[in-house]
Amino acid sequence: MTYRVLTRIGLVLGTLVLIATTACRPPSAPASAPIAPAPTSGGAGLAHDFVASPVVVPEEQNAGPQRIVSLAPMATEICCALGLLDRLIGRTRYCDYPPAVAAVAPLGALNELNVEVLVTLKPDLILISGTSRAISDRLRPLNLTCEWLPDNRLEDVFDAMTRVGELCGRPKTARRLCAAIREDLAAIATRYRPATPSRVLLFPTTLTTPPTPPYAAGPGSFYADLIALAGHKLALNDTQQPWGPLSLEYILSTDPDVLIELDPDGASRPGGDADALAAWSRVGDLKAVRERRVRVLRGGQHYLPGPRVAHTFEAICRAISEPPR
Structure with a gap:
């Protein structure tokens, strides 16, 4: 939704194509240690950068599909936060974070997708944000495995990470990632809690x-x-x-x-x-x-x-x- 809306209002963004509470909520008694915090990208901020510094549950290191194409920056960042950067074989030209994704083959953008190159890559999984009919109509005849990730609400962030974790053999890593991000959100909300709402x-x-x-x-x-x-x-x-x-x-x-x-x-x-x-x-x-x-x-x-x-x-x-x- 975010990407489709912003393109309709004429934004040209060099960093995006665009744009489950229970499933991602940390367990009350985790069986193993929580995800280690990654360093922040903003200095003294409370938010950690799990995209640049992912932490993968060791037993899940070798699981999941080996050839992933991401057709949205949010999907690319989810893959990287789950430690799947080395599995990415295709991206949109707007997927530019973390910087290492520059080595992944660019495939254009949603409305300019190079379908011929996409097919030759033989992906195991294609990740797409939202429910764009334009991209759906182009990919459906190709008989490729595609997954559309929700991108409207805050909870969709956790739903999308959980789903990618399930599809890529990293469900525990995804649960820990969700829990860590929720902890960051809670800490930030506490620090900036207002006396009077604006x-x-x-x-x-x-x-x-x-x-x-x-x-x-x-x-x-x-x-x-x-x-x-x-x-x-x-x-x-x-x-x-x-x-x-x-x-x-x-x-x-x-x-x-x-x-x-x-x-x-x-x-x-x-x-x-x-x-x-x-x-x-x-x-x-x-x-x-x-x-x-x-x-x-x-x-x-x-x-x-x-x-x-x-x-x-x-x-x-x-x-x-x-x-x-």
Whole structure:
């Protein structure tokens, strides 16, 4: 869902194609030691980078399919977090993390998939995010083993990791990974627990100049789940869609406490928050502008409901909790 929505609103992201509570919840008395924390990629943050530093249960090291193709960055990162980087034989051109995936053969993107090359690779398993009909129609006649991974909600992250673990002979590794990420999320939520909830709007792109109605994350998106987990709430009503444009008049009327934009590479907001504040000041009299609580989150990882979701959660928590600049 995330990829399909963002491509419809014209985002060109160099880091993504796009975009189970019980199954992934850590057991009350684990039979073996928990997953060892990987170093963070953000310095002093609480979120660990399990994609760059996976830990595999020893007995599962040699299990599972040997030839995997990933047609989504979130699927690629899940594979790497499960220690399956050496099994990847194909990826999209947007799959660029961890850096070592650059050695894996690129196959284009969803709408430009090189099916001929894909067939010659003879994959045991193809992983795809969402339920794109376009890619389904192209792959179905090929009689290849494909798995579509859920990518809408926060719990879908854990469902997807669990499913890949099952398919690739690493169910224990997947359970430990889910448990470790849940621990990161809980620790971050505790650190940033607010005294008073803020009303937030989050936009997967930056506001244009002059301002035009921007797309926003709504109820049913994994961003909404993260904001709720942080103790805050979307400045939207529950009847709105997970993704959709908001009129400038609606934004003025709802008057959120915090505005958050996503900028994949910093190109749209080279000046960071200051640039975003200047852009949103042209919309009208907004509380977030008056109180200088307009934030920009940089990085393609913030578009992916995958193993680095705790990094996005921590960035959102920090953006909301930081004092005005």
